[in-house]
Amino acid sequence: MIRIAFAFVLALGAFALLRMLLGKTRLTPQQFFLIYGAVLVGLALLYLGITGRLNWIFGLLGAALPFLVRGIQMFFHFASLRALLRRFRNWKTAQGGPGGQTSSVDTRYFRMTLDHDSGSMDGEILEGPHAGSRLSALDLMQLEALLGAVDDDPESVQVLRAYLDRNHSGWDGGPTDDGDREAKPTSGNLDVREALEVLGLDDDATEEDVIEAHRRLMQKMHPDRGGSTYLAARINDAKAVLLAHLGKQSPS
Numbered sequence: 001m002i003r004i005a006f007a008f009v010l011a012l013g014a015f016a017l018l019r020m021l022l023g024k025t026r027l028t029p030q031q032f033f034l035i036y037g038a039v040l041v042g043l044a045l046l047y048l049g050i051t052g053r054l055n056w057i058f059g060l061l062g063a064a065l066p067f068l069v070r071g072i073q074m075f076f077h078f079a080s081l082r083a084l085l086r087r088f089r090n091w092k093t094a095q096g097g098p099g100g101q102t103s104s105v106d107t108r109y110f111r112m113t114l115d116h117d118s119g120s121m122d123g124e125i126l127e128g129p130h131a132g133s134r135l136s137a138l139d140l141m142q143l144e145a146l147l148g149a150v151d152d153d154p155e156s157v158q159v160l161r162a163y164l165d166r167n168h169s170g171w172d173g174g175p176t177d178d179g180d181r182e183a184k185p186t187s188g189n190l191d192v193r194e195a196l197e198v199l200g201l202d203d204d205a206t207e208e209d210v211i212e213a214h215r216r217l218m219q220k221m222h223p224d225r226g227g228s229t230y231l232a233a234r235i236n237d238a239k240a241v242l243l244a245h246l247g248k249q250s251p252s
Contacts, residue, residue, distance in 0.1 A: 014039050101200035103217060105234055109156040110135070112163070114231070116200060116213075119220040121166050123159065135160075140168050158230040190234075190241050198238035207246050214239040 018036055101116040112123040123135045128149055130138065138146065143164060150156040164171050190198070196205065199213040217235045 010043065011040060014043065101213070103200040103235075104197045105159060105231065106194070106197075107155040107159055108153040109150045110159055112159045114217070114220070116216055116220070121163055123163060135163055136167075140164075140171055143168070144171065155230075162231050190237050192241060192245050195238035195241040195245075198234055199242065201242070205242070207243060210239055210242045210246070 015036060018032070018039065022032065022035070103114045103116065105112045105114075109125065109127050110123040111126060112121065114121050125131050125133050125135065125146075128146070130142070130146065135143065143160070147157065147160050147164070150160060196203065199205075199210060199217065201209055201213055205213075214235060218232065221231050221235060
C-alpha cells in the first residue's frame with residue numbers, strides 16, 4: 001500500500017514538474033502526455049533497476065523489439081503522410097484548382113459564402129419572400145428591395161451591402177463612408193465552429209493553417225483592395241478566436 005501511495009505521489013510530482021518546465025512551449029495535449037508517459041516509463045525502469053528486477057524486463061523487450069520498431073516506423077510514416085496530405089491540400093487551394101476552400105458567414109437572413117480562389121461572393125436567402133434563392137439569382141432592383149426588407153438585422157444589412165458593393169459597384173445605395181456603412185463585429189459574436197467556417201478550415205487546423213487562411217482571405221477582402229470592412233473585421237475576429245482556442249489546448 002505504501003508503494004502504491006508513493007508511486008501515485010511521484011506521478012503527480014512528475015506531472016506538475018513537466019507542466020512547469022514545458023508550460024511556455026507550444027505543445028499539443030497529445031505531445032505533452034506522450035512526454036509524460038515516457039517520463040513515467042523511465043521512472044519505472046529506474047525503480048526496477050535499483051531493486052534488481054530488470055532481468056525479465058530485458059527479456060520481454062528483446063522479444064517485443066521487432067514489433068516496437070515496426071510500430072515506430074508506422075507511426076512516423078502516418079505522421080509524414082498526414083503532413084504531406086495537408087501540404088497538398090494547401091498547395092491545391094493556392095493553385096486555384098477546383099474544389100478550393102470557401103468561407104461562410106451566417107446571419108439571420110443570409111448564409112454568405114466566399115470562394116478563396118476567385119474572391120467571388122454569393123449567398124443563400126434564409127428568410128423572406130425569396131427564401132431558398134441565391135443572391136446571384138436576383139437582379140439589382142430585387143436586391144435593393146431586399147436590403148430594405150432585412151433592415152431589422154444589422155449583420156444581414158452589412159453582408160448584403162458587401163455583396164452589392166462587390167457585384168453591383170454602381171448601385172444607387174452604395175455607401176460613401178466606411179464608418180457609416182460597416183459596424184465591426186466583435187469576437188464575442190463568434191464561437192470556434194463559426195470561426196472555422198469563416199476561415200474555411202477543418203477541426204484539425206493548426207496555428208499555421210489559421211494564419212495562412214487569414215492572410216489569403218485578407219488579400220481578397222481588405223477594404224484597401226475594394227473589400228468589405230465588415231467581412232474583413234469578421235475574418236480578423238475568426239483568426240483571434242481560433243488562435244486563442246488553440247493556445248488554450250496547449251498545456252500552460
